[in-house]
Amino acid sequence: MQLRVAIIGQPHGLKGEVRLDVRTDSPEQRLGVGAVLETEPPEAGPLTIKKSRVYKDSLFVAFEEVNDRTGAEGLRGVALVIETDEEEERDDEGWYRHELVGLEALDPDGYTLGTVTDLETMPAQDLLVVEEPDGKITRVPFVQDIVTEVDLEDGCVIIDAPPGLFSDEDIIIADGED
Structure with missing residues (x-):
């Protein structure tokens, strides 16, 4: 690999x-x-x-x-x-791109958000690139508060996304009336 x-x-x-x-x-x-x-x-x-x-x-x-x-x-x-050899020792807090690509992205309730297609390394933090079922691409900050679990055995990541990050989430827009 x-x-x-x-x-x-x-x-x-x-x-x-x-x-x-x-x-x-x-x-x-x-x-x-x-x-x-x-x-x-x-x-x-x-x-x-x-x-x-x-x-x-x-x-x-x-x-x-x-x-x-x-x-x-x-x-x-x-x-x-x-x-590299799969057996090679690695940091338990880090993930290689090849380990993440292809994992199913789920919300905390188990609903499908999409599939991880890439890992982008940025100066402040890494971003998980998730392709949603409708084809939209969403970049998710790869931080513990949002990506709460990576489970390689089950082939998924759990994403506790803030409202509006994914396209099918309900977004409440204030209408300005009292």
Whole structure:
């Protein structure tokens, strides 16, 4: 199974260095000098990390296969992936995208809200992307107060959504009359 460990961001300088949007808790282990990483899309790689440094809380790397800014610009948005074993130890508080995609989204009473189609990593918090039965896409903040349970064995997530987050919920609109 493949696991995204970083997304290649903007180039830095003229010699092909890029900023990485890190998606792993172990960047020093998975993104160290000499690491050979597969890519999404596959035709962009594999890429070998030649140089790595941290500057202002960002990880910058240079790849052996890229020697200039033009080549680095062509990699923007490419995902760096590794093969992982299902048995690999993981943080009980975290979830991988591949574990969440396809889960049924239910409200606390067991009614279907839709299906999880993606996990978007954002600066403040992650978002679960849920496709509702009518095809509407809803982004749900992936926080404990809203996503109260993730049950991989039963194939579902329980979402205690605030009113109006999902399209079929009743929305009360004040008419302005007393």
